[in-house]
Amino acid sequence: MRRIQAVFMTSDLKAEFDAFRAANPEIETIEVLLADINGIFRGKQMPISALDKIAKNGVYFPITTPFLTTNGATADNILDEYGSDPDRLCVALPGTLTHVPWAAKPTAQLQLEMLEPDGAPLFASPRLLVQKSLDKLADLGLTPVSAIEYEFFLFKSGQMPPEPLTPPNGLPHAADANCYNLEVFADYQPLMQEIEEAAAVQGIQVEGLVCEYGNGQFEVNLKHGPDALKACDDAMLLKRLIRGVAHKHGLLASFMAKPIHDEVGSGLHAHVSLLNENGDNIFAGDDGEDLLQQAVAGLLETMPAATSIFAPNANSYRRFDAEWFAPVVKNWGENNRRLAVRLPLTDKENRRFEHRVSGADASPHLVVAAILAGAHHGLANKLSPPEALGEFDLVDFKDVLPSRWKIALDVLEQDKILGEYFGEKFLKLYYEVRSTEEEEAHVSYFAADHQQYLRIL
DSSP: OTTGGGGGGSSOHHHHHHHHHHHOTTOOEEEEEEEOTTSOEEEEEEETTHHHHHHHHOEEEETTGGGOOTTSOOOGGGHHHHTTOOEEEEEEOTTOOEEOTTSSSOEEEEEEEEBOTTSSBOTTOHHHHHHHHHHHHHHTTOEEEEEEEEEEEEEETTOSSOOBOOOTTSOOOOOSOOTTOHHHHHHTHHHHHHHHHHHHHTTOOEEEEEEOSSTTEEEEEEOOBSOHHHHHHHHHHHHHHHHHHHHHTTEEEEOOSOSSTTSOOOBEEEEEEEEOTTSOBGGGSTTHHHHHHHHHHHHHHHHHHHHHHHSOSGGGGGSOOGGGTOOOBOOEEESOTTSSEEEOOOOGGGOOEEEOOOBTTSOHHHHHHHHHHHHHHHHHTTOOOOOOBOTTOOOOOOSBOOOSHHHHHHHHHHOSSTHHHHOHHHHHHHHHHHHHHHHHHHHOOOHHHIIIIITTO
16 A cells, blocks of 8 residues: 555654653553554553663564454354464554653653564554555545544443442432533533543543433534544544543443443544545535535445445344434435434535445444545446435335344455455455354354243243
C-alpha cells in the first residue's frame, strides 16, 4: 500500500519517547495496544523502560492476535492454517504515546501495528482495511470527512443480568427513557466531566455527551475531521477510555449492541462527506445531489454483504428491532431516524450522509472501511438508489437486511464486491472466525432454553 507505508517512516521514535519520559518522569508503566477485528485492543503491560526496546526493535505478538474471536480464542475453523501461531513484529505508531489518566498508577499507552515479514501492514490489520478504502477514494481525488457517534449503557458493576445504576449523587433513579434530559445528565456530571477531561488529555475531540433514549444510556459524539484512520483510532480509544473511567468509579460501561432485552440497543453511527482535491465538499456542488445519491446507492448495494461487519456477533442481531429505531431495511432518505442511511438537516456546505446500521459492538475500523467502500462503489459505477423516503415516512419491510447471524455470514461469503476492497484473503479469514463463533453460539445452552422447555417437554 503506497500511502500507509508512510506511517512507519515518519519521526524518530526514540526522540519522541525520550521527550515524553523527560516530561513525565512519574510514569511507571506502558500499555501497548493492538486493534483487532472485534473493536478490542489486545496488548500487554510493560515497564516504561521497555520504550527503548520498542523504539529500536518493536515488540512481537502472535499472528492471530488481531483476528482472535471476541472472547480471545483462536477460531477452530482456522486452526489448520494458523494453529502454530508464529510471532509477527509490531511497530509503534508515531504520535500515539500518551497518558492513561484513569489508571491506578502512573501509566502511559502506545498503539501498535502488526507487520508482514516484508514490512507491509498485516493483511488482517483493521487499520490497513480503512487505508485500502481510503486509497480507492484517493484515486478518485476524494478525501472523506467523517465523525463517529457511540451509544453506550452504564450499569451497576457485578450485576447479572445488568441493572441500570442509581445516580452517584444519591438522587432517586429516573426510570424509563430520559432522552436529552439535562437533569438526569447532571446526575452523572462528575463522571461525564472526567470522561471529557481524559479524552482531552489523549487528544480525542469529544463534541458532545447526552442522555440517550435507553434507561441509563448515553451518547458520545466525536468531532468530524478529514482523517478517517484517526477517527477510527480515536473511536476505539474512546471506548477504552469510557470503560476505564467507569471502572474507576465502580461502574460498568457497556457498548454491547443489546444489553437489555426490553430496551433500545446501542449503535455506532458514522457521518461522512467527501472533499475533492480543492477541499470542497462534493455533495455541496452543482452536481452534489447526484453524487450524494450515487454514494448512497453504493452503500445500499453493499449493505447486505457488510451486515456481518456491522453486526459481528450473536447479540448484534437482537438490536435489529424497528420498534427501537434500529435499521432493518436497506433504505435512505431525508431526516428520518428509522432509515439505514439518513441525510441529516444541514446547510449546503455540510451536506453528508449518516450511516446508522452498525451496532456499538462492531470494530469502528471495519465499519468505516465498509462504508467508504460502499460510497466508492456507488461513485465509481455511477449507481442510482431507489426512491428516497421522507422525514415522516414509515418503513416498508421489504428488502430487509439479513436478520440472523448465519444468514449474514452466508451473504458475505457469496458477495463479489467487498473483496475488491478488503481483499479476498481477509474476507475468507473473517468469515471463518465469525463462523466459528456462530457455530459455538448455536450449540450453547441458554437459561431461556431451560425456562421455556425443561418443564414442558
